[in-house]
């Protein structure tokens with residue numbers, strides 16, 4: 001099949017492209033390339049790359065496409081809160097428009113990278129896809145609105161699958177170090193200290209980046225009649241932040257690196273939620289299996305550890321990178337903004 005991956009230049013997107021190619025699919029990436037095209041360099045000759053904004057796509061980008069994995073957009077709370085309008089356009093509106101365009105063209109296979117943060121605020125308990133969610137915050141509200149648009153478009157040959165991805169960990173050629181396990185590895189290497197905000201008792205559902213990619217591939221390859229219109233949590237397990245810190249600390253001790261754990265004040269945004277993953281296993285026979293410990297070891301192999309100071313570069317932290325880009329664009333391009341659709345980010349590599 002030929003698969004369009006929106007956001008294919010991102011943390012999950014690059015790993016998904018690798019996995020699709022390995023499975024014998026053709027890949028077209030549509031990405032505004034906020035992080036440049038370098039993370040795609042190793043597969044650049046094997047993919048088509050369309051440098052466009054998902055809010056203003058040329059319908060021709062869907063020519064010859066059999067399925068879409070839709071990942072483009074702002075991908076965490078801080079960036080969404082930073083510019084809620086752009087966040088809504090990208091995460092909610094653009095998803096609805098892209099899905100409608102796919103339906104019109106008879107493209108039935110469609111996966112959407114939604115977020116398990118939609119379950120935040122429900123209180124104690126482990127929630128499955130039937131839970132009545134009450135998302136709060138710009139990011140999860142926009143993801144939920146996108147989900148609702150997809151559900152309303154499902155049917156008549158259109159078979160979207162909503163994947164509520166847990167917080168992702170693991171190595172990607174487009175590395176993010178603003179995700180809890182990855183952040184702990186960076187802090188351990190750079191500072192030798194991990195801070196447990198509010199004691200680190202909060203729960204979070206987590207999953208490795210290769211398992212997320214696999215879930216998208218399985219859903220794209222599945223019979224649309226079976227998976228179409230369904231919502232699946234994509235989670236390996238639920239962990240307390242404190243537990244994750246201990247896993248990172250223990251792993252690094254095996255590499256002769258001492259790491260201290262320290263209590264710190266409760267963070268401003270305090271997310272705490274757990275969710276179940278049984279439905280994905282039941283429907284697709286696939287359970288995310290890469291453990292936090294396995295993933296930590298892989299990251300320790302792949303990250304530039306000879307010079308850990310490089311891990312502090314803003315490109316690894318979405319909010320730092322976006323604010324830096326905006327400063328640069330404002331300085332050099334006057335009125336133009338990185339959030340609008342008419343500014344090419346091509347030069348930002």
Ligand SMILES: NC(=O)c1ccc[n+]([C@@H]2O[C@H](COP(=O)([O-])OP(=O)(O)OC[C@H]3O[C@@H](n4cnc5c(N)ncnc54)[C@H](O)[C@@H]3O)[C@@H](O)[C@H]2O)c1
Pocket residue numbers: 006007008009010011012013030031032033034035052053054055070071072073074075076090113114115116164165166167168169174176179318
């Ligand atoms: N990483 C996680 O822990 C996680 C968890 C749950 C859900 N998600 C969702 O999965 C998706 C991918 O996340 P990620 O971690 O790879 O994020 P990422 O920020 O690394 O990647 C997002 C990609 O989308 C591109 N993009 C952003 N806005 C765009 C636009 N307007 N037009 C075209 N391209 C645009 C960026 O250039 C980037 O390559 C996102 O939708 C995110 O909300 C991520």
